[in-house]
Amino acid sequence: MTFQEQFTYETRPVRVVFRPGAAVTATPDEAARLGLRRLLVVCGSRGEPVARAVADALGDRCVGVHAEARMHVPVEDADRAVAAVRAAGADGCVAVGGGSAIGLGKAIALRTGLPLIAVPSTYSGSEMTPVWGLTEHGAKRTGRDPVVQPRSVVYDPRLTLSLPLPLTVTSGINALAHAVEALYAPDVSPLVTVMAEEGVRAMTEALPRLAADPGDLDARGRALYAAWLCGACLGTTTMGLHHKLCHVLGGTYGLPHAETHTVVLPHALAHNAPAAPQALTVLSRALGGIGDVPRALWDLAGRLGAPRSLAELGLAKADVTPAAARAAGEPYANPREVTAEGARGVLLAAYEGGPPSTA
Numbered sequence: 001m002t003f004q005e006q007f008t009y010e011t012r013p014v015r016v017v018f019r020p021g022a023a024v025t026a027t028p029d030e031a032a033r034l035g036l037r038r039l040l041v042v043c044g045s046r047g048e049p050v051a052r053a054v055a056d057a058l059g060d061r062c063v064g065v066h067a068e069a070r071m072h073v074p075v076e077d078a079d080r081a082v083a084a085v086r087a088a089g090a091d092g093c094v095a096v097g098g099g100s101a102i103g104l105g106k107a108i109a110l111r112t113g114l115p116l117i118a119v120p121s122t123y124s125g126s127e128m129t130p131v132w133g134l135t136e137h138g139a140k141r142t143g144r145d146p147v148v149q150p151r152s153v154v155y156d157p158r159l160t161l162s163l164p165l166p167l168t169v170t171s172g173i174n175a176l177a178h179a180v181e182a183l184y185a186p187d188v189s190p191l192v193t194v195m196a197e198e199g200v201r202a203m204t205e206a207l208p209r210l211a212a213d214p215g216d217l218d219a220r221g222r223a224l225y226a227a228w229l230c231g232a233c234l235g236t237t238t239m240g241l242h243h244k245l246c247h248v249l250g251g252t253y254g255l256p257h258a259e260t261h262t263v264v265l266p267h268a269l270a271h272n273a274p275a276a277p278q279a280l281t282v283l284s285r286a287l288g289g290i291g292d293v294p295r296a297l298w299d300l301a302g303r304l305g306a307p308r309s310l311a312e313l314g315l316a317k318a319d320v321t322p323a324a325a326r327a328a329g330e331p332y333a334n335p336r337e338v339t340a341e342g343a344r345g346v347l348l349a350a351y352e353g354g355p356p357s358t359a
């Protein structure tokens with residue numbers, strides 16, 4: 001970026017605490033700082049033991065554990081969670097888990113205005129954004145509202161030790177997708193560029209270390225640090241074609257979130273690359289000077305054993321064209337003009353899973 005260019009940068013106050021063990025040792029202090037005395041802890045069913053440990057640490061400040069978070073926040077789940085909040089007389093929520101648990105916490109905040117504390121256990125980055133999502137009648141709606149942005153985020157690398165290696169890899173690449181699209185967003189700014197470059201560098205260093213030893217706490221910390229940076233990029237910029245395609249594939253076709261991001265990213269980036277040379281320069285630097293960045297991301301996913309095709313994830317070939325039409329159906333920012341044909345090309349390449357083509 002040259003300083004003849006202009007930019008705006010907006011961020012909202014959020015307190016970040018980052019240390020091993022913080023889920024249990026720091027969450028009660030964060031609740032006290034915010035003056036919260038009646039917190040409902042929300043989590044998914046698999047994350048319930050960890051959430052209960054956080055609830056125990058909160059002691060009298062906890063009024064219950066609601067372990068019903070599921071992916072993409074079905075609207076009926078949000079209804080039930082809001083009813084649970086009201087029944088318990090909660091004055092805030094603590095979301096413990098991945099993007100699904102945090103998404104349910106955000107849905108509660110959206111409906112009730114209650115403050116949210118996030119204790120993330122994946123690399124989804126949702127905790128750093130004012131973006132909410134709700135799924136109804138087979139379609140995922142998303143929006144931005146400052147009320148859903150967590151007031152306090154407690155990063156505890158130890159929580160991620162139990163993250164299975166396949167989800168470690170795909171969730172890490174989900175974080176990379178936030179940095180990639182931030183770099184060519186219309187509202188990219190110098191600080192976002194720095195965060196995105198450092199986030200990509202840290203995540204792509206950490207993931208191979210975690211593939212070799214998923215119990216490496218230092219690499220877990222580095223990946224979570226990267227997730228923070230990439231999530232912060234997502235929180236302050238407007239996402240493009242890649243995120244839109246993944247929303248459609250998740251919300252309408254039920255594909256798993258992190259895996260879908262992993263498969264689509266190299267192809268979406270290859271499609272946008274000709275119109276985003278500055279982003280490619282930054283990404284190349286973050287990856288150690290590599291020339292073909294989309295190919296490098298595709299290679300990385302393959303080396304780490306991640307899925308490479310939408311066919312593997314269960315998409316039917318017949319769904320490619322309607323999914324592309326849906327993703328291209330409304331105007332949004334992207335370095336290349338979004339057309340149904342262009343989106344179809346990206347989805348078809350991702351469906352087949354071969355190396356990305358920048359041609």
Ligand code: NAD
Binds near residue numbers: 131133160164171257
């Ligand atoms: P997830 O939260 O659904 O978690 C995936 C699975 O991993 C779940 O079964 C969960 O119980 C389990 N899990 C989570 N952490 C674990 C841990 N440490 N150890 C063992 N198991 C663990 O998946 P996700 O990819 O984190 O989040 C996906 C959801 O988040 C989607 O709905 C997506 O749309 C949303 N999201 C929203 C934003 C935003 O800014 N609003 C950003 C990213 C993702």
